C-alpha cells in the first residue's frame with residue numbers, strides 16, 4: 001500500500017524536461033520516493049518502449065507517476081496492464097466516444113489508431129521497489145509514419161489541455177491502482193483488460209517470428225498465443241503485429 005488510500009498523488013509541472021521518466025528517476029535517486037506525478041509541457045528526449053524516441057512537442061500530455069510498491073516482483077509486470085487501463089479510462093473521461101481499445105501490452109487505440117503509449121521503468125531503493133509509470137497521450141498532434149497508425153484526441157473533435165487530461169489520468173490511475181492492490185486484484189484487472197483488448201481470437205505475429213492466435217493473458221500479464229500445432233506460447237516483451245485485425249473491431 002502507498003500513501004493514504006484516499007489521497008491522489010500531487011503533480012509537479014515543468015515547462016520543459018528531457019524526459020519525465022528521467023526526472024522521476026532522478027527524484028527517486030535523491031531518496032524522494034513518495035507517490036507524485038512529474039509532468040511537462042514538452043520533452044526534449046522523450047523515451048518510448050524498446051529504446052524508441054517519443055516525439056514530445058507542446059500540446060500533448062507527458063507525465064510520469066512515481067509509485068513505490070511492496071508487490072512481489074513477478075506481480076509488477078501486470079502494472080503495465082493497469083496503466084493501459086487507466087489511460088483508456090482517462091481518454092473515455094475526456095469524452096471520446098469512438099471505440100477505445102487496448103493493444104498489448106498497454107497502447108491505447110482510438111478507432112484502431114494509437115493515441116497513447118506507456119513506458120514503465122523500475123528502480124530499487126533501500127530494499128524496496130519503486131515503479132515509474134510514464135504516460136504520453138496525443139491530445140493535439142501525433143507523429144506521421146509510425147509502425148502502427150497514430151491519431152490524437154483533437155481528431156475526435158475534443159480539444160483538451162494537458163493539465164485537464166492529467167486530472168482525468170490522475171483520478172483513473174488512482175482507481176485502477178486500488179483495484180490492482182499490489183497484485184491482489186489481478187483477476188479483475190485481467191478481466192477488464194481483456195474486455196477492452198484489440199483482436200482476441202485474431203492471428204498475430206510476435207517478435208522472433210512466432211505466429212498464432214491471441215487467446216489471452218497469463219497470470220503475469222504476458223500475452224498467450226496458440227500456435228498452429230496447438231501448443232501455447234507466452235510472449236513477455238517486444239512488438240506484436242496483428243495479421244488480420246489491424247485497426248479493425
Ligand code: BTN
Pocket residue numbers: 018019020021022043045046047048049050052054061062063064107116117118119134135136137
Ligand atoms: C511507447 O513507446 O509507446 C511508450 C511511450 C511513452 C512516452 C511517455 S511520455 C511521458 C514519459 N516520459 C518519457 O520519456 N516517456 C514516457
